[in-house]
Amino acid sequence: MNPVKLASLTTGQHGGGGLLVLCVLVPVAALLAIVLAGGRHGRAVTLAALPPGLLVAGLIATQVWKTGQAMVERVGGWAPPLGLMLRADGLSVLMLATTAILVAAVAFYAPRSFRVAAGGAETRASLVFWVMLMAIWASMNLVFVSSDLFNLYVALELIAFAAIPMVYLEGKKGTLLAGLRYLLYALMGSVLYLLGAALLYGRHGTMDITLLSGMAGMDWAVCLGVGLMTAGLMAKTALFPLHLWLPPAHAGATPAASALLSALVVKGSFFLVLRIWFDLLPPLTGTPGAQLVGALGAAAVLVGGVMAIRQDRLKLLIAYSTVAQIGYLFLIFPLAKGPAVATALSGGMFLAISHAFAKASMFMTAGLIAGAYGHDRIAGLRGVMRSMPVAGCAFLIAAFSLIGVPPTGGFAAKWRLISAAVESSQWGWAAVILCGGLLAGAYMFRAVSVFLTEAETPVADKPAGTRFREWLVLALACVSLWIGLFPEIPARLIEIGRPANGEVLP
Amino acid sequence: MSDVVLHGGLILLILSLAVMTVVTRDTFAAITAFVVYGMLLGLAWVALGSIDVALTEAALGSGITGALLLRAAVCLRDKEAAAEVRRPGRAAHRVSGLVCAAIAAGLAAMVLMLPDPAPSLAPAVMESLPATQVKNPVTGVLLAFRAWDTFLETVVLVLALVAVWGMTPDALWGGRPGELRQHAHDGPLVFLARVLPPVGVMLGIYLFWIGADEPGGKFQGGTILAAMWMLTLLAGLTDAPPVSRRWLRAAMVAGPATFLLAGLSGVVFASGLFAYPPGFAKPVILLIEAASTVSIGVTLCLLAIGPPSRPANR
Amino acid sequence: MNTTEWFGIAAALLIGLGLYGILTQPMLLRKIVSFNVLGSGVFLMFGVIARRGAAAGLTGDPVPHAFVITGIVVAFSASALAVTMALKLHEDTGESAFPEGEDATAPDNPDEDKA
């Protein structure tokens, strides 16, 4: 037996590590089954895949929580640099859990138009929606557990191929253009990312993040490579000024899809930036490069906020709010400096997950409101609170979380970010965070104040199935509240598997 | 010395064709230049010592991509003038030119500064290759050491095809993709489509079979199968199947599904997921490659001819 | 300086050229073609890196070769999707380029369309 294989076997990495492969395999198997069986079985196959998928995510979370250590799996028994490795630390676990819950929620929320009556023929939307839902689940999980830069490139491409059809799924006017713009940004992003990865391979001869973190100094090739990768990922995450594709794409998609795109998909490429800056090359945070990224983030917070205030349509308002929230995520790179590294990272992760739940809830609520009112012009949405109190409540809680009102998850996140700014004595960023909160308050108030006014004419009957979905979106909004009420659990998870200051990964 | 002349000439030709591809106003001419560019790039890959990539680049990067782009160019004929009003101004051109030149210069400098001796996994690959029982190192990487990547890669193809089908008008769902050909005087094409496919199919299967030990493999073989199918479709000898046919769906997922099952079976018969049973690695790899060749052939062809455009019963 | 490095410089130039085409060509189809030039430049970069790593009796490091084969297939899938979208856009709206301005891209109100 050859040494590489032998080494991988003796270190005994198979105890449970296979779960990391399974968390991708389960949704992939589901999507292949849907393609084979046809869209009319899409919902049934998805519902069958949810329990095992949730179980795998749960088992990974339990094991990481219990052992307090990252899980690793060398796929096929081949150790890096030759083989590729999957690795789940606390950050991965948080994102895996968030993804599993949101995918399940979207599967239950998905409108009847994506279901086919028993015995009916397959429809286009039924095939595409369920296949792409499973594909988004698989590819997001892959981003969270993979530790190999090229494997992550494949994951990014999978995300793009899964997310873009969601934009033009309903075939409405303008969505194709939005999808095409999204595709070109995504393709540019991945090709820049690949170029950066090529330079790293040329310099160090491996694509494994853990190995690279041990070798990569701040030399020319590494900096250029990381710069190219970051630029590519920024385009995919829609960081200002590369955000133009996001609002039409997210606002034009069907609500179930908008929720996934806005809450999850942009987090995939952001998570990768996090991996590169915090794990692959930790000395980068706090450098002038990080200040530049932070400045773009700050601009996104302000521009996104102002643009959101100016929107007349609810879904566009929510989409611009995503642009602003993405800005906050990138503030952690300049903030993670000296003693504030852990605080900034934890703030970023809190924001990522609480925004995921709040934004998913909000987009789905907007879908319910638009379904009942027949439009989503903000000025015409009077009396939502009276006619749809549960959905209205969900919107309100989600809005509080996005603004950062205590005790929501958004507050917990911003509190950590501001603490990091204080710890690292960078007061300017704290001011940006406060300004962003005010802007968020202003645009959310615009919508909520209309919801609270009395309607002159009562709303027509709500479409069937709305009541169940109203409670569903409320539950999602409550998760973002729960994160703020019990921050200890995510906070402890975030620290699992992190290297101590200055050390390389185990 | 002969290297300098040959490689230098090749590089100059490639660069000038790339310039033509990018700046020419006439779309059709640009795409023709791109196809030739792809062929020469295949030669560049031979010069760089990789026959596997050269085959892939020539067949897929130049051949089928060329067919795809030409189909689009024909549909968008005479649209250059309409698009021309959207051309960015002279200043924007200059700025873009400067930025791109700076990036190219930076990368070129980067290439010259790469470490010497270069890091390489070639020794590690050769050391572990016997365990996989295949002799082509690229196949070893694709199907054993990085099988996980390749598995996901076959899933990408399925997703891309579903995404392309996602643009079908609702009324035509379940219909047949591509145009129905009925030019009476395409005799030479029909002749070509009768004579070439037997040779091509044999070549495709040969490339997949030989891929375990010599340059070749499922991507190269599958691409040739796709090209042969496209040829018979173009000549009107066969008709594209309706997209909801069960056998078509089965052919699409055969590759990834076989790969997945083989990966899962590693838990029982080998040391873990995506590991191969010792002594039986090659048969498993060949099985995966065979199923993938079919899937790749079907998927590539359907990707190139686009979404359903006419009802199934015509 | 040997010919491998020439290919490296060619790869850098191809990347620059492809990028230039994407930025300046108005027609969507031309942007897609330029994207392919850019992509092939990146692949060629991998080829140069592989060639420099020739060892153990091989003409190049096979790992980057495997990356490139995977990459070419992904690039084709992406081109197929992009071309189909561009053709469909042309069929629906007659556009063969991105319209100017941000407002032009905002999708119409979803629910007014239904009514």
Add this chain to the structure above:
Amino acid sequence: MSLALDIFTVVMVVAGLFFFYAGSIGMLRFPTVESRLHALTKADNLSVGFIALGVMPQMAEATDALKLLLAWALILFSSAAASQLIAIAARRNRRRDP
């Protein structure tokens, strides 16, 4: 013997190059699609044949030489069909917009 084979190779390849050159000039200078096709197919097929024939004795094994012959046959066949198709397309275009 090997010298004779080498001379044969050089002569054949030079002949092939000459026809390539002539064909290329024809393609660039001739006025109509048909005449350009004529230059291209006739001269290029001939030159590929010459070169294949010339390189054949340099092959180490007989099967490799056979492969060259097969490649030439394939080129002959496909270029014949392709040029027919181009000519038909050209005629069709002329009819549509003279």
